[in-house]
Amino acid sequence: xxxxxxxxxxxxxxxxxxxxxxxxxxxxxxxxxxxxxxxxxxxxxxxxxxxxxxxxxxxxxxxxxxxxxxxxxxxxxxxxxxxxxxxxxxxxxxxxxxxxxxxxxxxxxxxxxxxxxxxxxxxxxxxxxxxxxxxxxxxxxxxxxxxxxxxxxxxxxxxxxxxxxxxxxxxxxxxxxxxxxxxxxxxxxxxxxxxxxxxxxxxxxxxxxxxxxxxxxxxxxxxxxxxxxxxxxxxxxxxxxxxxxxxxxxxxxxxxxxxxxxxxxxxxxxxxxxxxxxxxxxxxxxxxxxxxxxxxxxxxxxxxxxxxxxxxxxxxxxxxxxxxxxxxxxxxxxxxxxxxxxxxxxxxxxxxxxxxxxxxxxxxxxxxxxxxxxxxxxxxxxxxxxxxxxxxxxxxxxxxxxxxxxxxxxxxxxxxxxxxxxxxxxxxxxxxxxxxxxxxxxxxxxxxxxxxxxxxxxxxxxxxxxxxxxxxxxxxxxxxxxxxxxxxxxxxxxxxxxxxxxxxxxxxxxxxxxxxxxxxxxxxxxxxxxxxxxxxxxxxxxxxxxxxxxxxxxxxxxxxxxxxxxxxxxxxxxxxxxxxxxxxxxxxxxxxxxxxxxxxxxxxxxxxxxxxxxxxxxxxxxxxxxxxxxxxxxxxxxxxxxxxxxxxxxxxxxxxxxxxxxxxxxxxxxxxxxxxxxxxxxxxxxxxxxxxxxxxxxxxxxxxxxxxxxxxxxxxxxxxxxxxxxxxxxxxxxxxxxxxxxxxxxxxxxxxxxxxxxxxxxxxxxxxxxxxxxxxxxxxxxxxxxxxxxxxxxxxxxxxxxxxxxxxxxxxxxxxxxxxxxxxxxxxxxxxxxxxxxxxxxxxxxxxx
Numbered sequence: 001x002x003x004x005x006x007x008x009x010x011x012x013x014x015x016x017x018x019x020x021x022x023x024x025x026x027x028x029x030x031x032x033x034x035x036x037x038x039x040x041x042x043x044x045x046x047x048x049x050x051x052x053x054x055x056x057x058x059x060x061x062x063x064x065x066x067x068x069x070x071x072x073x074x075x076x077x078x079x080x081x082x083x084x085x086x087x088x089x090x091x092x093x094x095x096x097x098x099x100x101x102x103x104x105x106x107x108x109x110x111x112x113x114x115x116x117x118x119x120x121x122x123x124x125x126x127x128x129x130x131x132x133x134x135x136x137x138x139x140x141x142x143x144x145x146x147x148x149x150x151x152x153x154x155x156x157x158x159x160x161x162x163x164x165x166x167x168x169x170x171x172x173x174x175x176x177x178x179x180x181x182x183x184x185x186x187x188x189x190x191x192x193x194x195x196x197x198x199x200x201x202x203x204x205x206x207x208x209x210x211x212x213x214x215x216x217x218x219x220x221x222x223x224x225x226x227x228x229x230x231x232x233x234x235x236x237x238x239x240x241x242x243x244x245x246x247x248x249x250x251x252x253x254x255x256x257x258x259x260x261x262x263x264x265x266x267x268x269x270x271x272x273x274x275x276x277x278x279x280x281x282x283x284x285x286x287x288x289x290x291x292x293x294x295x296x297x298x299x300x301x302x303x304x305x306x307x308x309x310x311x312x313x314x315x316x317x318x319x320x321x322x323x324x325x326x327x328x329x330x331x332x333x334x335x336x337x338x339x340x341x342x343x344x345x346x347x348x349x350x351x352x353x354x355x356x357x358x359x360x361x362x363x364x365x366x367x368x369x370x371x372x373x374x375x376x377x378x379x380x381x382x383x384x385x386x387x388x389x390x391x392x393x394x395x396x397x398x399x400x401x402x403x404x405x406x407x408x409x410x411x412x413x414x415x416x417x418x419x420x421x422x423x424x425x426x427x428x429x430x431x432x433x434x435x436x437x438x439x440x441x442x443x444x445x446x447x448x449x450x451x452x453x454x455x456x457x458x459x460x461x462x463x464x465x466x467x468x469x470x471x472x473x474x475x476x477x478x479x480x481x482x483x484x485x486x487x488x489x490x491x492x493x494x495x496x497x498x499x500x501x502x503x504x505x506x507x508x509x510x511x512x513x514x515x516x517x518x519x520x521x522x523x524x525x526x527x528x529x530x531x532x533x534x535x536x537x538x539x540x541x542x543x544x545x546x547x548x549x550x551x552x553x554x555x556x557x558x559x560x561x562x563x564x565x566x567x568x569x570x571x572x573x574x575x576x577x578x579x580x581x582x583x584x585x586x587x588x589x590x591x592x593x594x595x596x597x598x599x600x601x602x603x604x605x606x607x608x609x610x611x612x613x614x615x616x617x618x619x620x621x622x623x624x625x626x627x628x629x630x631x632x633x634x635x636x637x638x639x640x641x642x643x644x645x646x647x648x649x650x651x652x653x654x655x656x657x658x659x660x661x662x663x664x665x666x667x668x669x670x671x672x673x674x675x676x677x678x679x680x681x682x683x684x685x686x687x688x689x690x691x692x693x694x695x696x697x698x699x700x701x702x703x704x705x706x707x708x709x710x711x712x713x714x715x716x717x718x719x720x721x722x723x724x725x726x727x728x729x730x731x732x733x734x735x736x737x738x739x740x741x742x743x744x745x746x747x748x749x750x751x752x753x754x755x756x757x758x759x760x761x762x763x764x765x766x767x768x769x770x771x772x773x774x775x776x777x778x779x780x781x782x783x784x785x786x787x788x789x790x791x792x793x794x795x796x797x798x799x800x801x802x803x804x805x806x807x808x809x810x811x812x813x814x815x816x817x818x819x820x821x822x823x824x825x826x827x828x829x830x831x832x833x834x835x836x837x838x839x840x841x842x843x844x845x846x847x848x849x
Contacts, residue, residue, distance in 0.1 A: 086119040090135040097143045101150040106195050109147070110202055116140040117206065144208050151199050151210060155217035158188045161224035162479070164232035170482070171474045188486060196490045204492050211495055215502030218486070222479045222507045229475055230514075233468040466540040469518055473566070476511050477550055480504050484554075501556060508555075508562050515566040519573040526577050529584060531615045534577035538622035541570040545625065575629050578662065585612055585669040599680050602788035603690040605697045606677060612670050613701040616663050620707060626662070627655025636661055643714065653713070660714035663707065667698065667718075685736040685780065689787050689798075692729040695722060696794050730798070734805050740776035741806065743769040744813035753820045763822040770817075770829035773810075777832070777840075784844045795845055802841045810837055 085092075093112040101109035116136050123133035162170065188196070203210040483503060484496075491499050525533035544567055551563055585608065599606060619626060630636040631654075639661050640654060649657055674694045678687040699722040702708040711718045750765065752758075758766065789795035811834045818830050832840070 083122070085115070086122045086136075087132055089115045089119045090132065090139055093143075094139060097139050097146065100146040103150075103154065103195070104191065106150075106198055109143070109150075110198070113140065113143045113147070113202075113206075116143060144203075144206070147199060147203070148208070148210060148213060151196065151203075152213050152217060154192060154196055154199075155214065158192050159217060159221045161221055161228055164229045167225055167229050167475050167479070168471075170478045171471065188489075193486070193489045200491055204495070211491070211499045212502065214487075214491060215499050218483055219503040219506055222476075222483060222503065223510060225479055226472060226475060226507055226510060229472065230468075233471070465518055465521070466536045469514060470540060470543055472511055472514060473544065473547060476507055477547070477554055479507070480554055497556060501558060504555070504559055505562075508559055512562060512565050515569050519569050522573055523576060526580050529611075531577075531581065531611070534574070534581070534615075535618050535622070537570060537574045537577060538619075538625050541567070541574055541625045542622060544570060571629055571632075574625070575632075578626070578629065581615060582666060582669060585666055585673060599677050599690065600788075602786055603681065603686050603693060604788040604790060605693050606674065606690075608673060608677075609670060609694045609697060612666060613698060616666060617701070617705045617707060619659060619663070620705070620710060623656050623659045623710075624652070627658040630658040630662055631655075639714070649713075656710055657713045660710045660712070663711050664714045664718070667711070670698070671695070683783050685733060685784060686787060688729050688733040688736065689784075689789065692726065692733065692794070692798075693789060693791075695725050695729065696791060698722065699726065700791065730801065733798070734801060737780070737802070737806060740773060740780065741809050743772050745809050750817075753817065757821055766817055766820065766822040767829055769813075770831075773813075774829070774831050777837070781840050781844065785846060787845050789845045799842060799844060802844065803838060806841065807834060807838055810834060 093115060096109065096112050097116075116139055119136040120133065120140055123130045123136065127133065200210060200214070480500075480503075484500065487496060487499060487503075519537075522533045522537055548567075551560055555563060631640070636658050640657055643649070643657050643661075644654075674691055678690045681687045681690060699708075699719070702711065702722075703719075708719050715721075750762075750769070789798065814830075814834055818826075818833075823829055
């Protein structure tokens with residue numbers, strides 16, 4: 001049964017596969033028929049395409065040839081039009097070229113020049129003999145000249161010298177990177193800079209000269225800005241920061257006594273270190289009234305003569321300075337107390353003002369100060385109060401607006417310079433410490449540097465001209481930084497160095513020449529022994545050294561070399577000042593003119609000594625720059641090497657050691673001068689006291705100012721030497737009493753009294769001894785009462801030594817012979833009792849006794 005089922009299934013499968021096979025054969029036959037038909041169709045299509053190609057290809061070829069002919073015709077026409085345009089361009093742009101470029105529309109003019117340039121090139125290469133070549137060349141040259149003139153005009157029109165107040169604000173910007181403050185001074189608008197940039201690049205591409213125009217015009221701006229600043233510095237308003245309603249306070253004047261003042265004791269002879277003619281008395285209402293009267297007279301004259309009205313403005317503008325500066329009244333008004341000033345004004349002066357003005361507004365109008373009217377009104381100041389005011393009162397009145405900085409308290413020029421240079425020194429220090437810390441990993445503790453010695457005393461170092469010059473240097477630097485920023489927006493990069501070198505040359509030359517003039521003037525001051533000018537040189541040199549990083553960053557190599565002359569000139573002047581000071585001290589040692597005395601009558605501290613010590617004390621504030629100056633001298637460097645062989649010193653200490661060597665030489669010359677000067681005295685005791693006064697003053701001054709520690713670097717035994725010298729001089733002085741005491745000292749040589757009597761032949765001996773003692777003692781007291789010993793401790797010590805040296809000897813002599821009957825008139829010989837001798841010795845060195 002199973003076999004039957006399997007056979008049946010196999011049969012069914014066979015039938016099914018047979019049916020499928022038949023169906024497959026039918027379909028294969030159909031596909032074959034279809035392929036045959038498609039092949040025949042494609043063959044027919046290919047034949048037809050071949051026939052079509054043979055028909056169309058000649059048409060295409062002919063069409064292509066026609067297109068090429070058309071393109072050739074169009075190119076020919078364009079060339080003809082281009083050639084014709086070259087012939088017509090001179091007529092086309094002639095009017096525009098002669099008219100010149102127009103500000104704000106420079107593109108049209110440059111397009112015309114481009115056409116002329118193209119025509120020039122065409123005729124130059126194709127028809128160099130053409131008349132048209134001459135025409136377009138002439139027009140092109142005229143156009144380039146006009147473009148240069150327009151370039152110059154734009155620079156002149158939009159470039160003006162900075163006013164002194166603007167330049168001072170530019171100098172006093174707190175942060176050098178403050179772009180808002182920096183760009184506020186730019187005079188060239190964005191559109192103007194873009195137009196100048198376009199012209200510069202066109203001229204550069206066409207190889208036309210333009211750099212000298214830019215350098216000349218902008219260089220003139222820098223030069224004129226500096227010259228205006230110089231003129232402003234020369235005006236009486238310099239130092240007041242005239243942006244605000246402030247008043248110039250007279251400078252501190254160094255007036256010292258040639259002898260140090262101790263308590264209420266002082267030498268009668270004053271010795272000014274420097275004659276200062278700039279002292280001003282407080283603001284005088286009478287002078288104020290005269291200024292107003294002068295201003296009213298000028299206004300009346302100008303009203304009567306309108307042609308000269310322009311001169312009134314200048315006078316009015318200077319009226320503030322005239323009002324603030326009453327130096328012309330120095331000899332007219334003495335120093336009064338505030339109350340006496342006010343009463344004097346109310347009694348006499350204010351009526352004069354009231355006759356010419358009825359209120360504060362008219363007063364301010366008369367003197368050209370109407371800008372400050374609102375400030376006076378806000379302060380409710382009436383006319384009488386105004387004319388009664390002093391500078392200190394006026395300074396508290398409100399201040400006008402300026403540069404958006406009206407709330408910032410203004411500082412005087414020297415104080416602001418101080419702040420600028422302190423900031424520069426701090427930047428240098430931070431940069432150096434950061435570099436060391438990054439490379440070594442060690443943290444650096446701040447040591448003394450330039451800024452540590454830029455103290456307020458530097459501001460008193462004497463020379464306002466040097467402060468002005470430092471402002472000029474800072475102004476030059478800021479102006480040239482400003483010019484670099486402008487130049488980047490206008491001049492191609494490749495021309496920057498060339499243009500900047502030309503632009504800055506005259507301004508730098510002005511600064512260098514000013515340095516020559518100032519140093520020559522200071523040398524003349526030094527030759528007149530005005531040593532504050534020498535100290536000013538060192539202070540200025542210190543600040544110029546602080547400017548060196550800015551100089552390295554701002555200027556190129558040639559300009560840095562040019563500005564190095566300033567530093568070298570200051571260093572040379574400083575070296576000459578130090579050398580001349582030694583020559584002066586040395587020269588004083590030989591200044592012993594016969595019949596003429598240049599020593600104080602009271603044998604007090606000589607002016608040379610006090611001035612020398614004063615100068616040496618102030619030198620310490622500048623040991624860094626002085627050390628660098630002295631290091632260039634072989635004599636000082638050799639002595640420094642000797643010191644370094646014994647003790648290692650860091651860089652700063654080396655500068656101190658060099659200054660110590662200088663001070664050692666100065667003190668040696670001073671000691672020699674004092675020794676020679678004492679020979680001008682006839683009395684031996686006076687000679688010793690004169691030397692003692694001076695040597696003691698030198699030692700105490702060195703100890704008080706800590707200069708003794710500095711000098712120890714060069715002379716370890718300096719203090720001991722002075723102490724030994726003082727001890728020897730005291731001993732020598734005490735020996736001057738020997739002649740007087742020689743007659744009473746040795747009692748063994750004198751006759752011995754018996755029962756209060758001596759022999760007749762011995763009486764004359766006692767009379768002679770008493771008479772000689774009285775005579776010598778009185779003469780010595782007379783001379784030494786006129787001698788001054790300013791130092792209390794020294795004076796009282798010498799008095800004590802005199803008492804201890806003289807009184808015991810006289811006391812023994814007095815006790816033995818005062819009661820002896822050796823004369824009918826004993827009071828004639830026994831003039832002084834021991835207590836009277838003591839009293840007279842206590843009155844020595846006191847001219848009033």
